[in-house]
Amino acid sequence: MKLFPSIMASFALLASAASAEESVKVRYAAAIEIRDLEEGKEYLTNRNYVLKKVPKELASMRFTVLPGNEHKDLQATIPKGVTVYLGLDSENKAPDAAAIRRYSAAMEKDGWSYSCKIPVTDKRMKFIRVLKKEFTETTTIDLKGVGFIGSVLISPRIEIKGR
Numbered sequence: 001m002k003l004f005p006s007i008m009a010s011f012a013l014l015a016s017a018a019s020a021e022e023s024v025k026v027r028y029a030a031a032i033e034i035r036d037l038e039e040g041k042e043y044l045t046n047r048n049y050v051l052k053k054v055p056k057e058l059a060s061m062r063f064t065v066l067p068g069n070e071h072k073d074l075q076a077t078i079p080k081g082v083t084v085y086l087g088l089d090s091e092n093k094a095p096d097a098a099a100i101r102r103y104s105a106a107m108e109k110d111g112w113s114y115s116c117k118i119p120v121t122d123k124r125m126k127f128i129r130v131l132k133k134e135f136t137e138t139t140t141i142d143l144k145g146v147g148f149i150g151s152v153l154i155s156p157r158i159e160i161k162g163r
Helices: 001-023 097-109
Strands: 024-028 032-034 062-065 073-077 084-090 112-118 127-134 139-143 152-157 158-160
Touching: 001 073, 024 152, 032 158, 062 158, 073 152, 097 127
Parallel strands: 024 158
Antiparallel strands: 024 073, 032 062, 062 152, 073 139, 084 127, 084 152, 112 127
16 A cells, blocks of 8 residues: 555656657747757847847746747647747837737746846847746647747757748
8 A cells, every 4th residue: 555655656756757849849830940949049030130148947948939020829739748948029119019018927926926037138128027836737829929029949859840
């Protein structure tokens, strides 16, 4: 009888590890790329701005790279047990700063929490504001394309689902 709880705990850990190994699947209505989240990487497909320093919390992650200023929505299917990060425009001097603030507040009401900032070379934006959320069930979400960079999805494993 004493072995049963530890065996169940082992199964729970294996199930958690298996879901963490699953990829987040993304769909976008325009060109999209998946890149390693590293210092010096460009974070838009149509601009030369790069990430200055990646916080340790996001080391070894991958991220979606979208065209800047296109404002298209991104759809993601997130496996159970996976924590996903969401990068948003920092609002600095953005013409649509109010929309970014409203969207960020709505995401926080939906269980997303502030995680960190990623400094960037774009002098108008200065950094990407990062939120995070752990998903307890497999979920498909639509992320709004707000701000200059839209919604940047960050996760250990991401794959493109098609258009």
